[in-house]
Amino acid sequence: MVKVLGINGSPRKYGETFKLLLLALKAAKDEGAKTELVNLYDLDIKPCIGCLSDEQVACRYPCIYEDDMRKLYDKILEADALIIATPIYWFSPSGMVKNFIDRLTVFENMIYITGKSWVEGKVAGFIAVGNDSGSIQVIANLMAALNAMGFIIPPWAMAYFNAKGNVLEDEGSVMDALNVGRIVTITAKIVKGIKEWYIPYSKEQISMYKRLIMDVIKNNKSKQYQERRLKYEKLLSMKS
Amino acid sequence: MVKVLGINGSPRKYGETFKLLLLALKAAKDEGAKTELVNLYDLDIKPCIGCLSDEQVACRYPCIYEDDMRKLYDKILEADALIIATPIYWFSPSGMVKNFIDRLTVFENMIYITGKSWVEGKVAGFIAVGNDSGSIQVIANLMAALNAMGFIIPPWAMAYFNAKGNVLEDEGSVMDALNVGRIVTITAKIVKGIKEWYIPYSKEQISMYKRLIMDVIKNNKSKQYQERRLKYEKLLSMKS
Amino acid sequence: MVKVLGINGSPRKYGETFKLLLLALKAAKDEGAKTELVNLYDLDIKPCIGCLSDEQVACRYPCIYEDDMRKLYDKILEADALIIATPIYWFSPSGMVKNFIDRLTVFENMIYITGKSWVEGKVAGFIAVGNDSGSIQVIANLMAALNAMGFIIPPWAMAYFNAKGNVLEDEGSVMDALNVGRIVTITAKIVKGIKEWYIPYSKEQISMYKRLIMDVIKNNKSKQYQERRLKYEKLLSMKS
């Protein structure tokens, strides 16, 4: 059985962000997942103080801070998938959500300690809601960040709403949120057994690949580069 | 066997973008994929003219334009994964790459014609290279766009380089590019059999979900909302 | 005399972000500005709880929270320009900086109370530093947010550094940071007297403009639209 952890980054447990998250988690449950919802605004989560800039290996689970992230870290380790729901404040996630994201660095940075990101291969889904524009900017930023920690982004991993009124009256957003929950769960099941994604290549392998590529490049350069340079000379001789 | 299609969006077939794409494709091949590389700058790809804003169903495969995308469309349909490599021009993909992305709309928009995005469940990897900043902005934008067409983004789906000099001397970037190729291939194998991701929910299901959510919300609102409003009154009575 | 307020969003008062901010403030001072530096990590800044989603006018200066933003709000009101310096955490500003930005809403939202954003016409500059990619994504997001509050972004309003090592050894970044301080100051002097930027147009004016535009559109549509529709019919009759 897979576990899906919903992260509510909205301070309002009756707002549109929260509604879409509930929908996604219900669909995940109906797909067979064990689900849990955490409200970030109920927790004390201190802002990251960037230890790794002083000392790379100082940023590590369970973090220098002994705050409520300690419990949340363990929930994340047990989860197969996260669904992050955030309100849109100034076209990006709320500061609360950002603090949560920043504090996930302890997992990714385990690369420098145990050779592996501890969130590698987990699945991520995203929900973003605001009165004004910004949903895709929020989702694109979160997507890139979580992917760079090792998360998988399944197809259609996003639900969003950029309007006033009750999101439940917007059938498209409701359907999208349900699918986020469903697809995140399906994907988590599919990849559950996979223990290794990113692999280090040996010095020898890297040298071998470099040689192969350099051969192609040399050949291409001899063909294409001279032709381009001729054009530059024409341009450079123009009077501007 | 899975097919991985590399899209080169750089005009220079000897530059750093191209090198990272070659690395990714070689690693894909070594993982068992059939690979092919397409150079966008060798093709005539007209800019999208936004037919769907006039008529939703007018945007459909194989597009109103009879240009070189016709052949490329068929390669994409056959591919299980795309690796899109772009130079970074002004912190975003080159106009050539953007034209390519815009023209992919014919596949996603098949939702309105056949009920399904024709690129749903394909896998995507990304390479971005520039002398200056911008790689993550490029990758985040592409990621969100392709995910919204139905593509899967596997873990560590990105390789980038933001410096001058030969990217092959940067071991991190080389390793990342190899992993993009490898992981994209592995993921394509895993999901190859899956025919359905996004599903429509029936009117009845949506009503049922809405009722469930509204019950939770009502309960939460009666608890939290009043408390918040009391605080507003205090603030609103302040003299500012 | 103009006042330039530097906002340090880095927890490390000896790091690269901080260095660039010091440079910018020194150049501002040399240009004749009064300067001050505030370290966000020394302050208690609570995360925004999105009051305006409950009640538009509840979000107003001086905010529902009585924390250290109260003092900072007054510094901002007195300042003619802000220079926001942030470390790059996961390709976006640190959660601390994001909380600061979110809490600025009380100024912009005065539109609904006094008819005007209280930060309109102030000048903004940006500094972003990280070991990895992301500087432009950070700056682009901050730029859009502050511009949407009414800030002016002068030319070359950004300095960034995406590498390891001492930023002071990177002449380009040093020069950029000095120019951020200088140009922000020059711009603040130029626009200091201007009291009004955004104006409301009357219903009558809006109607008049709408009619004018509709006339052009009708004419254009009769020319271009039919031609496009003819092409659609050809496409729609194809067998796909």
Added chain:
Amino acid sequence: MVKVLGINGSPRKYGETFKLLLLALKAAKDEGAKTELVNLYDLDIKPCIGCLSDEQVACRYPCIYEDDMRKLYDKILEADALIIATPIYWFSPSGMVKNFIDRLTVFENMIYITGKSWVEGKVAGFIAVGNDSGSIQVIANLMAALNAMGFIIPPWAMAYFNAKGNVLEDEGSVMDALNVGRIVTITAKIVKGIKEWYIPYSKEQISMYKRLIMDVIKNNKSKQYQERRLKYEKLLSMKS
């Protein structure tokens, strides 16, 4: 008298993007500007081929390509302000608009030839329209790009619309577009006389600034850094 050049990046001269651009240009005219509108889709604009990656000084006005940008380049040089209007295709500007932006590099890159960006100090405004999300992502990207070429972004430099239907029925968007035109014009008048923004600092000045900063940093580091390291040791000694 100032000149405001409107760049229409939409293929539909009767669509919502075009309407907002017309509004902005009319408001600019009413503010006393000379205005002109250019439709990118009527022009042959070849994709940038990245000459500067081969040879920094090969990218220069009037570009290696002799296409319709030649005329447009001269219009831009004469203009005091640009208003760029783009449809939103996949959460970013259309490929056509991106080709236009990429080709502006010839102006910015004059830094390496004449010591100065030829678009420095010009004013920029932005319009973005789409059926779905993405407007702020588009505008943020364009803003960062143009600012990095030397453009000024005046307050409220954006108008956008992310919905279906006639944008002229959305009073907020109409008002925003009118203000973009007005404010861009006002700003262009204010800064018209200014010939110099970014300045090079001499080696001596840079050394002086570096020494000043290093003194502050040394002092701060001796205070704060040791305290932080002590905490790391505690963490590093934990069993994980």
